[in-house]
Every structure is written in structure tokens, then in C-alpha cells.
Amino acid sequence: MKWEAKIITHKKEKRIAVYFEKDIDLIARIKKLDGSRWSQSLVAWHLPDTEENRARFNLASHIHSLPSVEGIEQIVKFKQWMRSKRYSESTVTSYSEALKSFLVFYRKKPVAEITNEDVIIYNNEYILKNNLSASYQNQITNSIKLFFQTIRDTKMMVDRIHRPKRAKVLPNVLSKEEIKLILNAHSNIKHKMMLSLIYSCGLRCGELLALQPVHIDSKRNLILLKNAKGKKDRIAPLSPKILKMLREYYIVYKPCNYLFEGQIKGQPYDARSLQLILKQALKKVRITKPATLHWLRHSFATHLLESGTDLRYIQELLGHSSSKTTEIYTHVSTKSIQQIKSPFDDL
Known part of the structure; x- marks a missing residue:
């Protein structure tokens, strides 16, 4: 099996691109690796640029991309601490990789000597100089704050670590007419069912794919969302129309472990x-x-x-911890805005 791997910058992020002729076994193996994604533009699979992935694809490690010995030890301890606190494995990976970037930058400085001023220097000399996004900077900040909370001997004042100003981006919304067109586009009942359930219950992609048949309470017209974001269980109402569709879908597909399974029986459907x-x-x-x-x-x-x-019910349905997160929808709701008469009409 011939393949080629190389380190690339994709969407302002260091990644490892893997190029090969189409091979079902290799695709299945790559899909199982954390952070793996397919890129149509690269015509390749790509993964996070980590030391583990470099070793996996026989790419030479560069000593300058590693933290100090102390830094490596601290990252291992940080991972153990997060796992003991029951952080999800994806959070453990993203936070430890983000922290690694920071500790690589300060690999010649003892961790106990790193200060708040060093965070500002890092933001200017690394984040801004490499045109990295505010969201990536925010993730680094989150990992630094969490990491230094676990360190006893430190000069860092955690509550004073500043984060980038968050862009006030409004959520993207489709009209009811557009939603109807999208949900009726597929004749395949499974495809139609998955999209319909996401819209009708306001689910996240991961929440839909984690659903099991036992989570559907048809007697009470409810759906139970287990271990949703933030490890919070919640319930969502099922419309009679959706329940009818679910019954038709179940008769055809007879799912085993998950409500929506992929080509392998008992395995969840693939997010991509x-x-x-x-x-x-x-x-x-x-x-x-x-x-x-x-x-x-x-x-x-x-x-x-x-x-x-009521906004409070919407907050509950979406599983938002803070009402401020839900309030953003008041800025895209057109009900009141459409009733405002423009002064231009009176000219």
C-alpha cells in the first residue's frame, strides 16, 4: 500500500496530510484517529500535527517542536488531571495540544517562572505573527488558565489571564421555507429522518449520532439526550409527525445499538x-x-x-447553561424587526 504523508498548513493550522489511492481499510483506520478529516480541496485526509501522528506516519520529529523535558512531564500530569475530572477525551486532546504549543514557545523557561506578561508576548510573537484565529487563541487561553489552576508553584495569576475580544457573530438561520425544502430533498428515509430530527428537536450533530432506540419515549412523546455537551442529560419533546416518521424508519432499518447506524451494524453513523x-x-x-x-x-x-x-424554555431545550447564550437568538429573530416601518417609506 503506497501512501505519502507531509506536514502542511491548512486553514491556518498545522496538519499532517496523508495522500493515497482509495483504500477502504486505510480509510477506516484513519477515520478512527482523533481529529481526522477529509478535505475535498486537498483531495487528502488530514490529521492534527502531533508527535504521536508524526511517529505514526514516519515523519521526522523536530526537537524545536517539542517542549522541554519538564514541559512534557507537565502535559502528561495535566492530561491525567483532566481525565480524573472526567473531561471528554476530545477536550483532553485539544487542551493538551493547545498547552503544548504554549510550552514549546517557552521551552527554555521553567514553568514556575512563566508569568502573565509571557502570555501577552506569546499572543503577539506567535498567535498574531502567524495570523492564527481568535478562536484558536481563545482555546489556548482556556488551556493555559486550566493548566495553571493545577500548578501550585507559579507566578501566574490565573484570573488575570486575558483572552481575545470575542467577535459578536450572529447565528446563521434558514427560513421555514428553506428548511422544508431541505428536509424534503431526500427520498431516503434514513437521510430525511436524521435531518428532520436535528431540526425538530434542535440537536447537535453529536447528540443525534449518540441516540439509541431506548432513548425514544413514545408513550410520553419525549427524547432523552444522554451525556450531551457538558455531560448534562436533558429531554426534548417529540412531535407526533416525527414519531410517525421514526416508526416507519425503524421498521425499514431495525437499528441495533444506535438509532442511526453506519454501514457496520451496531456502529454509529459517521458525522462526515x-x-x-x-x-x-x-x-x-x-x-x-x-x-x-x-x-x-x-x-x-x-x-x-x-x-x-419563552426564551427560558428555548434555553432548556437547547441545553444552554447560561441564558446569555440563548439571548443571541433575539438578535436574529425577524418577528419584531419586520414590523418596523422604514422612514424611507414616508419620503
Whole structure:
């Protein structure tokens, strides 16, 4: 099996691209690796640029990309601490990789000597100089703050670590007409069912794929979302229309472990394949907006708000810890805005 791996910069992020002729076994193996993604533009699979992945694909390690011996030891301890606190494995990976970037920058400085001023220098000399995004900077800040909370001997004042100013980006919302077109685009009942359930219950992609048949309470018209974001269980109402669709879907597919399974029986459906289903639906109905599955969740919340549902109930349905997160939907709801008469009309 011939393949080639090389370190690239993709969307302002260091990644390892793997090029090979189509091979089902190799694709299945790469899919199992944390952070693996397919890129249509690169025509390659790509993964996070970690020492582990470099070793996996026989790429030479560069000593300048490693923290000091102390830094490596601290990252191991940090991972152990996060796991003992029951952080998800994806959070453990993203936080430890983010911290590694910071400790590589200060590999010649003892961890106990790192100060708040060093964070500012790092932001200017590394983040800004390499044109890295504010969201990446925010992730680094989160990992630094959490890490220094676990360190006893430190000069760092955790509560004074500053983060980048957050851009006030409004959630993307589709109209009810567009949603209807998208949900009716597929004739395949499984594809239609997955997209419909995300919109009708305001689910995150991961929440949908983690659903099991036992989580559907047909007697009470409820769906139980186990271990949702932040390890919080919650319930969502099931509309009679969705329940009818679910019964039809169940008769055809007879799912085993998960409500939506992939080609391998008992295994959950692949998130990338689900994104592709949405892209195909958009293409079929000629909607050119770059909609993602999360747009369906945003649309669910906004349409509820426009129909008069109390913001506190929407917060509960979406599983938001803070009402401030839910309040952003008031800025995209058009119900009140559309009633405002422009002074231009009176000219």
C-alpha cells in the first residue's frame, strides 16, 4: 500500500496530510484517529500535527517542536488531571495540544517562572505573527488558565489571564421555507429522518449520532439526550409527525445499538457522512448558502422564538447553561424587526 504523508498548513493550522489511492481499510483506520478529516480541496485526509501522528506516519520529529523535558512531564500530569475530572477525551486532546504549543514557545523557561506578561508576548510573537484565529487563541487561553489552576508553584495569576475580544457573530438561520425544502430533498428515509430530527428537536450533530432506540419515549412523546455537551442529560419533546416518521424508519432499518447506524451494524453513523447528506440536499434544492448541520439547530431556536416561545424554555431545550447564550437568538429573530416601518417609506 503506497501512501505519502507531509506536514502542511491548512486553514491556518498545522496538519499532517496523508495522500493515497482509495483504500477502504486505510480509510477506516484513519477515520478512527482523533481529529481526522477529509478535505475535498486537498483531495487528502488530514490529521492534527502531533508527535504521536508524526511517529505514526514516519515523519521526522523536530526537537524545536517539542517542549522541554519538564514541559512534557507537565502535559502528561495535566492530561491525567483532566481525565480524573472526567473531561471528554476530545477536550483532553485539544487542551493538551493547545498547552503544548504554549510550552514549546517557552521551552527554555521553567514553568514556575512563566508569568502573565509571557502570555501577552506569546499572543503577539506567535498567535498574531502567524495570523492564527481568535478562536484558536481563545482555546489556548482556556488551556493555559486550566493548566495553571493545577500548578501550585507559579507566578501566574490565573484570573488575570486575558483572552481575545470575542467577535459578536450572529447565528446563521434558514427560513421555514428553506428548511422544508431541505428536509424534503431526500427520498431516503434514513437521510430525511436524521435531518428532520436535528431540526425538530434542535440537536447537535453529536447528540443525534449518540441516540439509541431506548432513548425514544413514545408513550410520553419525549427524547432523552444522554451525556450531551457538558455531560448534562436533558429531554426534548417529540412531535407526533416525527414519531410517525421514526416508526416507519425503524421498521425499514431495525437499528441495533444506535438509532442511526453506519454501514457496520451496531456502529454509529459517521458525522462526515451526515454533513455530506446536508450538502447533497442543499444542492438538490439549489440553496447556495454554506449551511451546516448547526444551522438547523439555530433555525429551530429562532423559529421557536418567532412563534412566541419563552426564551427560558428555548434555553432548556437547547441545553444552554447560561441564558446569555440563548439571548443571541433575539438578535436574529425577524418577528419584531419586520414590523418596523422604514422612514424611507414616508419620503
